[in-house]
Every structure is written in structure tokens, then in C-alpha cells.
Amino acid sequence: MKRRSSIDQQKWWKRLRDHQYIRGILFFTVGVILYILLLGNIIPETLDVRLSQIADKDIRSPITIEHQTATEERRSAAVDEIGPVYDLKREYAQNQVKKVDDIFDLVNQIKNEEPDLNEVGEDTSEEDILEWRVEHVKDVLSLRRNNGITDQTLITLLEASDSQLQIARETTTNAVHEVMSERISIRELADAKQEVSNQIAISTVTSRLLDAMMEVAQFAIIPNYIYDANATEQVRQEAAESVEPVLIREGQLLVKEGEMITHDIYEQLRIVGLLDGSFNIFPYIGLVLLVLLIMGMLAYYVNEAQTSVQKNNSHLLMFMLIFIVTVVIMKITSLLEGLEIQGIGFVVPVSIGAMLITLLIHTRLALFTGIMFAVIGSIMFNNETVGTFHFTYGFYILFSSFAGAYFLDKSNRISRILRAGLFVSAINIVAIVALLFMKSVQSGWFEIGMHVGFAFLSGFVAAVLTIGLLPFFEAGFGILSTSRLIELSSPNHPLLRKILVEAPGTYHHSVVVGNLAEAACETIGENGLLARVGSYYHDLGKTKRPHFFIENQMRMENPHDKISPQLSRTIIIAHPYDGADLLREYKMPKEIIDIAEQHHGTTLLKYFYHKANQDAEQPIPEAQFRYPGPKAQTKVSAIVGIADSVEAAVRTIQKPTPDKIETLVRKIIQDKLEDGQFDESDLTLKELDQIAVSILETLKGTFHQRIEYPEDVKGKGEKA
Numbered sequence: 001m002k003r004r005s006s007i008d009q010q011k012w013w014k015r016l017r018d019h020q021y022i023r024g025i026l027f028f029t030v031g032v033i034l035y036i037l038l039l040g041n042i043i044p045e046t047l048d049v050r051l052s053q054i055a056d057k058d059i060r061s062p063i064t065i066e067h068q069t070a071t072e073e074r075r076s077a078a079v080d081e082i083g084p085v086y087d088l089k090r091e092y093a094q095n096q097v098k099k100v101d102d103i104f105d106l107v108n109q110i111k112n113e114e115p116d117l118n119e120v121g122e123d124t125s126e127e128d129i130l131e132w133r134v135e136h137v138k139d140v141l142s143l144r145r146n147n148g149i150t151d152q153t154l155i156t157l158l159e160a161s162d163s164q165l166q167i168a169r170e171t172t173t174n175a176v177h178e179v180m181s182e183r184i185s186i187r188e189l190a191d192a193k194q195e196v197s198n199q200i201a202i203s204t205v206t207s208r209l210l211d212a213m214m215e216v217a218q219f220a221i222i223p224n225y226i227y228d229a230n231a232t233e234q235v236r237q238e239a240a241e242s243v244e245p246v247l248i249r250e251g252q253l254l255v256k257e258g259e260m261i262t263h264d265i266y267e268q269l270r271i272v273g274l275l276d277g278s279f280n281i282f283p284y285i286g287l288v289l290l291v292l293l294i295m296g297m298l299a300y301y302v303n304e305a306q307t308s309v310q311k312n313n314s315h316l317l318m319f320m321l322i323f324i325v326t327v328v329i330m331k332i333t334s335l336l337e338g339l340e341i342q343g344i345g346f347v348v349p350v351s352i353g354a355m356l357i358t359l360l361i362h363t364r365l366a367l368f369t370g371i372m373f374a375v376i377g378s379i380m381f382n383n384e385t386v387g388t389f390h391f392t393y394g395f396y397i398l399f400s401s402f403a404g405a406y407f408l409d410k411s412n413r414i415s416r417i418l419r420a421g422l423f424v425s426a427i428n429i430v431a432i433v434a435l436l437f438m439k440s441v442q443s444g445w446f447e448i449g450m451h452v453g454f455a456f457l458s459g460f461v462a463a464v465l466t467i468g469l470l471p472f473f474e475a476g477f478g479i480l481s482t483s484r485l486i487e488l489s490s491p492n493h494p495l496l497r498k499i500l501v502e503a504p505g506t507y508h509h510s511v512v513v514g515n516l517a518e519a520a521c522e523t524i525g526e527n528g529l530l531a532r533v534g535s536y537y538h539d540l541g542k543t544k545r546p547h548f549f550i551e552n553q554m555r556m557e558n559p560h561d562k563i564s565p566q567l568s569r570t571i572i573i574a575h576p577y578d579g580a581d582l583l584r585e586y587k588m589p590k591e592i593i594d595i596a597e598q599h600h601g602t603t604l605l606k607y608f609y610h611k612a613n614q615d616a617e618q619p620i621p622e623a624q625f626r627y628p629g630p631k632a633q634t635k636v637s638a639i640v641g642i643a644d645s646v647e648a649a650v651r652t653i654q655k656p657t658p659d660k661i662e663t664l665v666r667k668i669i670q671d672k673l674e675d676g677q678f679d680e681s682d683l684t685l686k687e688l689d690q691i692a693v694s695i696l697e698t699l700k701g702t703f704h705q706r707i708e709y710p711e712d713v714k715g716k717g718e719k720a
Contacts, residue, residue, distance in 0.1 A: 082232070100220045322353055360470075431455070509648070
């Protein structure tokens with residue numbers, strides 16, 4: 001047993017690897033095709049132009065890039081406009097006043113100081129002492145300051161009385177402070193010294209002392225408005241940084257048709273890469289990454305979305321074909337832009353992809369694929385723009401795809417595809433008008449009319465192509481679309497006519513089973529229409545021997561009473577497979593065939609099994625009276641099997657009541673669950689409960705209580 005389990009597990013892993021390998025090949029192939037289709041739209045354009053040549057067309061920049069030379073020129077000009085920065089040193093006024101005070105303090109100190117006899121000698125005259133004092137002042141000043149005061153000024157100050165010296169001090173310091181408080185540049189120094197002399201001119205001192213005061217004051221006046229090299233450099237740096245880079249913007253007109261290509265224009269063409277003949281690999285790498293991103297997102301969504309393409313490689317192949325067909329149509333339409341007809345690109349019938357995917361697979365997948373179409377279309381239709389993406393077309397394709405998917409999601413008739421096309425046309429027109437009106441440059445009415453006309457034609461062409469291609473996809477991949485299901489549900493279908501004529505009881509039974517199964521499927525989110533149509537055909541095999549089934553035995557003897565249980569078993573068990581063979585003969589969809597073949601699973605024919613055991617000498621194995629299967633592989637097949645058993649059993653209840661019906665329904669489901677009939681259908685216990693509730697609700701409408709009329713009233717009614 002363990003050995004067998006290991007072998008089954010190995011086979012399962014092998015099937016899984018093969019499944020993933022096939023899907024990987026499909027995605028890789030589609031990615032290569034998509035890369036080839038987009039390649040022509042991303043190859044960098046190069047021009048063969050020369051200086052002084054006349055441009056034969058308008059040339060615009062394909063990218064936004066900085067013109068570094070022009071930027072540097074602007075920055076240099078900005079720096080040159082910045083003059084030197086000067087700093088007003090206000091502390092210099094106090095410093096220079098202090099210097100004047102120091103001079104007067106020193107003079108006053110030395111004036112009252114007795115000379116050193118060792119320095120001047122014992123026999124010295126007044127002149128010698130004065131000379132010593134002058135030299136002493138000069139020595140001290142030279143140690144403390146780099147002064148420029150004459151000997152005569154020092155002698156005058158030394159000879160002045162204390163009161164005059166005090167007046168000189170106060171007047172000089174005030175004048176120095178007053179003048180130094182103002183801005184004094186090097187050029188203004190002479191004027192400042194003259195100004196301090198003018199302020200010192202007073203009549204209370206001798207002219208000699210006045211001259212000395214002026215010299216000391218002029219000595220103290222220095223420039224206080226100083227050139228600041230660091231500040232100048234900083235300001236110039238800020239000025240350079242404040243200059244905005246000179247950009248050549250994407251779409252900027254570099255040269256008009258008929259204009260001569262000057263050196264400046266030629267340089268701009270070189271900067272944006274239009275003259276670069278060297279091979280640039282980056283656009284090719286970028287496209288590879290974009291295609292990988294698109295295919296990766298598609299692969300992830302396909303594997304995660306609860307649709308048929310998740311596990312069915314045949315449906316995945318169909319989806320990929322629809323994807324490629326739509327992209328090829330977009331590519332062909334983009335080539336029409338070479339005709340130079342305004343707005344002709346908007347005739348692209350891109351909604352065909354969304355419509356086909358909605359009809360054949362699922363709306364969710366159609367909406368997601370519409371986003372991918374928008375990205376791809378914005379690249380394919382970039383002929384009218386200088387960049388890689390033309391977002392006007394991207395938004396237009398997005399709205400067109402969404403419109404097709406949303407409208408058909410509400411439609412169950414193939415005849416409404418044309419009306420869906422009209423709806424798409426209306427959305428296209430609204431989208432294109434909105435996009436045109438939002439442009440900064442308003443379009444003319446003729447241009448708007450052309451765009452609107454092509455937008456309307458887009459939806460109509462998409463509907464026509466959808467109607468034309470839909471049968472090929474349905475037949476080629478055995479797809480059971482909504483429209484196809486509706487066609488199969490028509491009572492005029494040859495097989496349904498066959499059931500109605502040859503087995504009318506079975507036909508009525510199938511209709512009731514369809515009602516039960518459809519409601520139950522819709523309750524758990526499955527395809528209710530598929531369940532209804534599958535129910536119509538599930539007992540087609542009974543038409544081979546209709547009278548061996550009780551619903552067709554109208555006032556006749558039961559033929560099973562005259563044959564052995566083993567023969568009855570053979571006849572009854574054969575009907576699912578006889579029906580499946582007949583369905584295959586009529587090329588019916590696989591989903592319908594599976595329902596017919598699987599609706600009994602491997603259940604036991606209890607009546608004939610027990611009858612056979614009554615006549616047998618030894619117990620008969622159950623396997624001989626079980627359907628060979630397979631068990632239901634899908635939820636829809638399992639639900640049809642439940643509805644089939646319930647409908648047949650409920651008809652046997654005498655005086656049915658809601659409680660009796662509910663007990664019977666839940667017992668049938670419980671028995672099938674314990675018998676393992678749902679093991680391969682992925683039905684959950686919660687869903688089984690929902691199915692039971694739905695079937696009971698439907699049966700209430702069938703077995704509702706009727707009013708009992710009095711005999712006399714009933715008789716009058718019949719007579720009337």
C-alpha cells in the first residue's frame with residue numbers, strides 16, 4: 001500500500017511539473033512575441049543632419065535633459081554679477097577710541113614721571129628731559145601700536161597743561177567715536193580724516209595743541225568697511241546654485257521645418273542624442289524588463305484568480321491567443337498613423353480583447369488584461385509623441401477595455417454584442433472628448449469630429465470582430481460561453497427534442513433538476529446556467545431504453561419485474577455513459593458531457609442490490625451494483641447529482657411536508673458525503689449546507705400547499 005501511494009505521489013509531481021512547464025513555455029512565447037511587436041517603438045531615433053543644413057521637418061527633443069554648457073554660462077554670468085562683499089566692523093570704533101585714550105594716558109603718565117638719571121645723566125637740561133620723554137613715549141607706543149605720530153605732536157601733548165590735555169582727550173575721543181561710527185571704506189579714508197579734523201576744530205585750545213589733536217585723531221581713523229573674502233565666495237556660490245539648470249524638455253521644438261541648423265541647434269540635437277549613431281543598449285534592456293514585468297503580473301494573476309485558466313492549460317492557450325490577437329490588431333492600427341490622418345489611431349478596436357475574455361473566460365481577467373493593454377498601447381501609439389509613452393492612448397484604451405468587459409458581464413445573449421459595441425463607442429467618445437478638452441492647446445472642431453468618428457468606429461469594429469472570432473474560439477477550445485449555453489438550452493435543440501419526444505417523463509425530471517441545480521450553484525458562486533443546461537442533458541442516455549426508467553412508465557407494467565436484478569443493473573448503470581457517448585457524437589461541450597457521465601459518481605443501486613441479495617445464495621459484493629464512475633470532478637457535477645437524487649426521491653413522498661422534505665434532502669446529502677461521492681469535487685461542508693438550504697427553498701415553490709375547494713364550488717368551476 002505504501003509502495004502504491006509513493007508511486008501515485010511521483011506521478012502527481014510529474015504531472016504538476018509538466019503542467020508548469022507547459023505554462024512557462026506559453027508565457028515565454030507570448031513575451032517574445034510582445035517584445036518583437038514593441039521593439040520598433042522604443043528604438044532610439046537618429047538624424048542625418050549637418051551644420052547650415054535646412055531642416056526638412058520639425059524636430060523635437062525625445063527626452064528631458066540638462067544643457068550643461070548653457071547652465072554653466074548662466075552660472076558664470078550670475079557669479080560675475082555679484083560684487084565683493086564688505087563687512088562693517090562696528091567694534092573698530094571702540095577699539096580706536098581706546099587707542100586714543102591709551103595715547104593720552106601714556107602722555108599723562110610720562111609727563112608726571114621723573115626721568116631715570118642713569119638714562120639721562122645727572123647734568124641734564126629741560127630739553128634733554130623732554131627729548132627723553134618723547135623717546136620714551138615713542139618706545140612704548142611702538143611696543144603697543146604701530147603708530148604714526150610725529151615728535152612735534154608728542155612734544156605738544158607733553159607740554160600741555162593737565163586741563164588742556166583733558167580737553168584734548170575728550171574732544172579727540174568724541175570726534176574719533178563719531179566718525180568711526182560711520183562706514184569708512186579705503187576710498188573714503190581721506191574724507192573721514194578730514195571730517196574728524198573738522199569736528200576737532202575748537203577755539204578753547206591753542207592752535208598748536210589743536211594741530212596735535214588733529215594728528216592723533218587722524219592717526220586713530222582707519223577703514224572699518226572691510227572686504228570679506230569668505231562672505232564674497234559664499235554669496236557667489238549661492239548665486240551659482242540658485243541658477244536653475246537649463247533643460248531641454250521632452251517634446252520641446254528644437255528646429256522648425258525649413259529652419260537652418262545653426263551651431264546652437266546642432267549642439268542641442270547632439271545633447272538629446274539625435275546625432276548619436278552609436279549603439280545604445282539601454283532601451284532594449286528596459287523593454288526586456290517591461291515585458292518581464294507585464295508577463296510576470298499576468299502569470300501571477302492567472303495563477304491566483306479563480307478562473308478556468310488557473311488549472312486548464314487549454315484555456316490558458318486560448319487566453320494567450322486572444323492576448324496576442326489583440327496586441328497584433330493594436331500594432332496594425334498603430335501603423336495607420338503613417339497616413340497622417342488626424343486621430344486615426346483611435347479607431348483601434350482594442351475592446352475586442354476584453355469582450356472575448358469576458359465571454360469565454362471571466363470578467364475579472366478581462367479587466368486586469370485591459371490594464372495591460374493600456375500600458376502596451378501607450379507604447380505602440382507613441383508615434384505622435386516624442387517620449388516612449390503616449391498616455392492619451394493609454395487612458396483611451398483602458399476606458400475602452402473596461403467598457404467592453406462591464407457591459408458584456410450583464411449580457412447573456414450573443415445578439416447583444418453589437419449593443420455592447422455601441423456602449424463601448426459611447427464610452428470611447430466621452431473619453432476622447434475629455435482627453436482633447438484637457439489639452440492646454442484646444443483642438444479645432446474638425447479635429448474633434450475626426451477623433452469622435454474614429455472612436456465610434458472603434459467600438460463597432462470591436463463588436464463585429466468579436467462576433468466573427470467567438471465561434472472559432474468556442475469550437476477550437478470547446479469553450480462553453482454564456483451565449484453557447486443559452487443556445488444549448490433551447491427546446492428546439494435536436495437532443496432536447498429527442499428527450500421530450502422519446503422520454504417525456506425524463507424531460508420533465510430534467511427541467512426540475514435544472515431549477516434545483518441552478519439555484520444551488522448560484523448560492524455558492526458557481527455557474528448556475530451551466531448547471532441548468534447540464535441538467536437538461538444529464539439523463540440523455542435514458543432515451544436508449546426509456547421505459548426501463550420509472551418516470552417514463554405511464555400506466556404500464558414495470559419491465560424490471562420480468563428481468564433479473566443483474567440485467568436491470570446493467571440497463572440502469574449504462575444510461576450515464578450512453579448519454580455521454582451520444583453527447584460526444586453531437587460534438588457537445590466537454591462540461592456537459594462530464595455532467596452526464598459523473599452525476600451518479602460511484603453510487604450504489606440499492607434497490608436492485610438488495611433484490612439481488614434476496615435471491616442469492618451468497619452475499620453479492622457492492623462493487624457489482626455500483627456505477628463505475630468517475631466521481632464528480634467539479635462542484636457543478638456534484639450539485640447536479642444531488643439535485644437529481646433529491647428530485648427523484650421527493651416525488652415518492654406521500655403527502656410531503658417541509659419537515660419531511662428537509663429530512664430527506666439532508667439525508668441524501670449526508671449519505672453521498674459518507675459514501676465519498678464529493679471527495680474529488682472540492683465541495684466544503686459549508687457549501688453543502690448552503691446547497692441544502694437552496695434546494696429546500698426551491699422545493700417550497702414546487703410543493704406549496706394548495707387551497708382545498710368545496711365540492712359544490714369545485715363542480716361549478718369545472719362546469720364553467
